[in-house]
Amino acid sequence: MTARPLGTEVSCDGPDEATDCPNSAAVLASFTSMTAPQVRADGAHDGWTTRRRRGRLRDLCPACRTRS
Numbered sequence: 780m781t782a783r784p785l786g787t788e789v790s791c792d793g794p795d796e797a798t799d800c801p802n803s804a805a806v807l808a809s810f811t812s813m814t815a816p817q818v819r820a821d822g823a824h825d826g827w828t829t830r831r832r833r834g835r836l837r838d839l840c841p842a843c844r845t846r847s
């Protein structure tokens with residue numbers, strides 16, 4: 780059994796509103812990152828970004844970020 784942190788999972792919302800992430804990517808968070816802002820900070824190191832879309836915050840993995 781693999782130990783997993785119990786923190787927030789931040790997963791990719793896909794390159795646009797109608798498209799899911801082709802990789803079903805999720806941020807590989809540090810063990811100490813428990814909150815969404817902390818996890819997003821981890822993701823930023825790997826090229827993740829966030830974008831506001833219709834007033835909601837969307838997470839984009841590096842692959843999806845470059846597609847839109």
Ligand SMILES: [Zn+2]
Pocket residue numbers: 791792793794800801802803804839840841842843844
């Ligand atoms: Zn993605």
